[in-house]
Amino acid sequence: EAGVAQSPRYKIIEKRQSVAFWCNPISGHATLYWYQQILGQGPKLLIQFQNNGVVDDSQLPKDRFSAERLKGVDSTLKIQPAKLEDSAVYLCASSTGLAGINHRSYNEQFFGPGTRLTVL
């Protein structure tokens, strides 16, 4: 089974430029997540999709970040314009979705290799 694919693996841009990341989840996975992981910290959820709908985007800086998941499969995350503090690894993950009685637990998340963004 193919894993979560992400591209590009590395990106270096100057501040105020724009950048886009692409994610292809595991086939059949309904839920897709974008995380930001700053060096030395745990992943921080930016946005969560269930199929092509947004479940949670409360921590997405909407003035500069946007994400979409057209047709409920691939997803793109865009930053425009980038700031120095956006330097981080951007991780995409997917899962089969919420699970358990009343959907109170999660299925495991499968992470992609990430995109390391450096903003100069």
Add this chain to the structure above:
Amino acid sequence: GQQVMQIPQYQHVQEGEDFTTYCNSSTTLSNIQWYKQRPGGHPVFLIQLVKSGEVKKQKRLTFQFGEAKKNSSLHITATQTTDVGTYFCAVSGAGSYQLTFGKGTKLSVIP
């Protein structure tokens, strides 16, 4: 959002020694997951705990969920160099769909 504290931040052990990391929340949790991230790698799912007082084992790894569902621990018996990495807990609060990761415990194993 959900607040979670993980301790210790770093742990250096001699190969063969035991290792424990703790995950603590001030509020009751719905469930907790544990992930391992190798240096330069991405998080990999280890286990999920849902029930109060739950204990699960995977070979040398033992995972516990507190009775009050506010804390959890991961214990590794007789560490090996392959255990090197950062261990994260990820939690969701009651009624929340958001999974919040702790800052992780970075484990170094000295051969």
